[in-house]
Amino acid sequence: MAMLEVKDLNKGFGSKSFNTRIEVLKGVNLKIKKGELVALMGPSGCGKSTLLNIIGGLLPADSGKIELSNSTEEAFEYGTENPNEVVDVRRNGVGWIFQDFHLVEHLTALDNVAMALEISGIEQSLAEDKAKAALTTVGLGDRIEFGAEQLSGGQRQRVAVARAIAGSRPLLLADEPTGNLDAESGNDIMKLFKLLRKGSNPISVLMVTHDPNLASQADRMLLMKDGVVAASNIKAAWGIDDKEDKE
Ligand SMILES: Nc1ncnc2c1ncn2[C@@H]1O[C@H](COP(=O)(O)OP(=O)(O)OP(=O)(O)O)[C@@H](O)[C@H]1O
Ligand SMILES: [Mg+2]
Numbered sequence: 001m002a003m004l005e006v007k008d009l010n011k012g013f014g015s016k017s018f019n020t021r022i023e024v025l026k027g028v029n030l031k032i033k034k035g036e037l038v039a040l041m042g043p044s045g046c047g048k049s050t051l052l053n054i055i056g057g058l059l060p061a062d063s064g065k066i067e068l069s070n071s072t073e074e075a076f077e078y079g080t081e082n083p084n085e086v087v088d089v090r091r092n093g094v095g096w097i098f099q100d101f102h103l104v105e106h107l108t109a110l111d112n113v114a115m116a117l118e119i120s121g122i123e124q125s126l127a128e129d130k131a132k133a134a135l136t137t138v139g140l141g142d143r144i145e146f147g148a149e150q151l152s153g154g155q156r157q158r159v160a161v162a163r164a165i166a167g168s169r170p171l172l173l174a175d176e177p178t179g180n181l182d183a184e185s186g187n188d189i190m191k192l193f194k195l196l197r198k199g200s201n202p203i204s205v206l207m208v209t210h211d212p213n214l215a216s217q218a219d220r221m222l223l224m225k226d227g228v229v230a231a232s233n234i235k236a237a238w239g240i241d242d243k244e245d246k247e
Contacts, residue, residue: 003204004032004055004171009064009079011050024050025061026227034170035202037193039215041232042224048208051224052173054079055206056096057089068093070170091120095164095172095203099179101156103148103163109135110144113163120167134166135159138192154185161192165203172196174207178214190217 009028014020024047032038042048053059055066061079068089069075076093078086096102103112113131118124135144138158148156157177164172174193178186194217196203207218215221223232 003034003036003069004030004206005067006030006051006055007065007067009051009054009066010062011047011054011059012062023227025054025064028064028224028227028229030222030229032171032204032206034204035197036220037197037205037218038207039218039221040206040208040224040229041210041212041215041221046224047227048224049175051229052175052206052208055171056094056173057081057086058083068171070168092167093169093171095167095169097157097160097164097172097174097177099176101153101160101180103156103159105149106147108145108147109140109151109159109162112148112159113166116163117166122167130166131162134162137165137195138162152185153181154188157181157185157189158192161189165196168201170204172203172205174205176208176210178209178211186211186214190214 006028009025010023011025012021012023014022028051040048050059054061057078060082063080065077065079067075067077070092074092076089078089104115107115110128110131113134114124114127117127117130122130132144135141138161140155140158140162143151143155148159151159178189181189193205193207196205209215221232222229
């Protein structure tokens with residue numbers, strides 16, 4: 001069974017009777033395996049964030065189904081429920097990373113990560129231990145007591161990655177995680193994502209990016225167009241001659 005399976009997802013906004021209706025997702029299907037790093041590309045406004053929000057349990061689809069299984073016995077089935085009915089998905093199913101980091105400025109790196117765990121019901125000292133471990137994983141073991149405002153953009157995003165992985169959730173959703181970073185820090189985040197695939201409990205990553213160089217480093221690239229998602233060869237999509245890759 002795939003770690004994540006999205007089946008025939010449809011989503012529109014607006015009202016038919018007021019002629020403001022737009023259909024954004026028109027039967028999206030995709031599967032992601034455990035530990036896979038998948039890049040999602042597509043033109044602005046095509047529905048990438050909408051898809052992530054539905055997978056992340058923040059927005060209900062009009063129809064369709066999502067199956068998400070984590071490493072333990074737990075599996076989630078959802079899709080059209082209201083966000084208040086999929087609390088478990090947000091708590092135990094997916095971790096989020098956003099373009100603008102979403103850290104609490106006046107808290108330390110440690111507290112930013114630990115707080116998220118405590119909110120999900122983990123006791124304080126265990127939360128701090130897990131937070132320290134996650135910050136060490138992302139290479140910030142020597143910055144745990146730094147305030148968020150004392151960190152560089154790249155370091156802040158690594159705190160956000162630590163926060164997303166600390167709860168041992170199987171899927172990480174990243175909406176343009178490198179959009180506010182310079183090329184080098186963006187590459188560091190990609191390296192980190194690749195690291196998450198390894199280890200005893202591999203984490204899958206679904207990442208939206210507009211950067212073909214970063215997308216080409218993923219295991220697989222998907223292209224969203226006209227309301228559906230299709231496998232895409234990054235080089236072909238960008239008109240780059242890929243003869244070298246052909247036998
Ligand atoms: N809450 C909403 N109400 C009405 N329309 C919405 C809403 N959210 C998104 N849309 C519309 O749905 C379409 C897809 O938006 P979405 O944010 O998913 O695009 P995107 O692919 O993430 O674009 P970008 O690359 O610019 O971030 C857009 O036309 C947008 O205006
Ligand atoms: Mg978007």
